[in-house]
Amino acid sequence: MHFIDPHAHMISRTTDDYEAMAKAGVVAVIEPAFWVGQPRTNSGSYSDYLSHILGFERFRAGQFGVRHYCCIGLNSKEANNEPLAEAVMEILPAFATKESVVAIGEIGYDEQTELEDRYFRAQLELAKELELPVMIHTPHRDKKRGTSRSMDVVEEHKLDPDLVVVDHCNEETVKEVKDRGFWAGFSIYPHSKMTAERMVGILQTYGPEKLIVDSACDWGVSDPLSVPKTAALLKENGMPEEHVRMVTYSNALAIYGKSGQMNEEDWLSPAPIDQRTLYQGNSILRGGQTPNVE
Numbered sequence: 001m002h003f004i005d006p007h008a009h010m011i012s013r014t015t016d017d018y019e020a021m022a023k024a025g026v027v028a029v030i031e032p033a034f035w036v037g038q039p040r041t042n043s044g045s046y047s048d049y050l051s052h053i054l055g056f057e058r059f060r061a062g063q064f065g066v067r068h069y070c071c072i073g074l075n076s077k078e079a080n081n082e083p084l085a086e087a088v089m090e091i092l093p094a095f096a097t098k099e100s101v102v103a104i105g106e107i108g109y110d111e112q113t114e115l116e117d118r119y120f121r122a123q124l125e126l127a128k129e130l131e132l133p134v135m136i137h138t139p140h141r142d143k144k145r146g147t148s149r150s151m152d153v154v155e156e157h158k159l160d161p162d163l164v165v166v167d168h169c170n171e172e173t174v175k176e177v178k179d180r181g182f183w184a185g186f187s188i189y190p191h192s193k194m195t196a197e198r199m200v201g202i203l204q205t206y207g208p209e210k211l212i213v214d215s216a217c218d219w220g221v222s223d224p225l226s227v228p229k230t231a232a233l234l235k236e237n238g239m240p241e242e243h244v245r246m247v248t249y250s251n252a253l254a255i256y257g258k259s260g261q262m263n264e265e266d267w268l269s270p271a272p273i274d275q276r277t278l279y280q281g282n283s284i285l286r287g288g289q290t291p292n293v294e
């Protein structure tokens with residue numbers, strides 16, 4: 001079975017993770033631009049970060065047979081640093097129009113401040129102008145209100161909900177997200193509020209249409225194998241194979257494929273792995289290691 005993990009901060013993960021993901025059937029990952037665990041102090045480090053996820057990280061994934069895509073955006077936490085946010089807004093269009101960018105994201109609210117609201121709206125306008133899908137990060141605190149408000153703002157800016165994924169959903173928010181015509185993402189973390197077990201219940205209640213499972217793996221306690229593990233659990237619980245495929249593969253492809261940047265052929269007939277390849281003179285191998293050459 002093939003899987004897509006449509007929310008994975010691979011820049012924070014190891015080569016072991018890529019190997020394990022490829023072995024488990026993860027053919028593609030989407031890396032949304034986000035904060036890096038501490039605030040960036042200037043737009044130069046933001047610019048280098050965006051180049052990194054679009055460049056070296058994409059190369060690194062490819063060296064393990066995993067196709068890598070990005071969402072480009074200014075995250076809600078750093079939207080609160082106005083001088084930084086202004087500078088980042090200037091550079092976003094140039095990055096958002098690069099190859100392998102499938103959406104503007106992850107954007108939205110954290111503490112639901114005025115500045116977060118301003119830059120969320122500005123980036124919705126950018127998505128509209130570039131005709132790109134949007135990935136919305138919903139806040140962990142005051143989630144229900146933050147989720148409703150995010151959708152209100154999308155509607156106010158006249159974006160098609162069918163082009164927008166509302167991520168980090170849970171039992172409290174999924175119904176409204178589906179009823180309003182948005183895609184609902186579920187980040188499955190180990191030992192946390194949203195688990196694979198609870199995903200079984202959600203799927204039984206709401207069906208597979210427009211639901212998407214992701215790992216949201218990053219530098220925190222998270223599991224890059226959440227998508228294949230959730231698929232296994234759904235199957236064990238008697239979910240039809242086609243429904244499992246929808247929530248762990250084809251729904252993500254359907255929405256992010258609207259960017260025109262993500263196609264099944266990318267992983268069905270990929271370039272063969274050749275770990276002798278260099279990226280700007282750099283290899284993923286260290287001295288004496290044997291390259292994997294397909």
Ligand SMILES: [Zn+2]
Nearest residue numbers: 032034106216
């Ligand atoms: Zn994230």
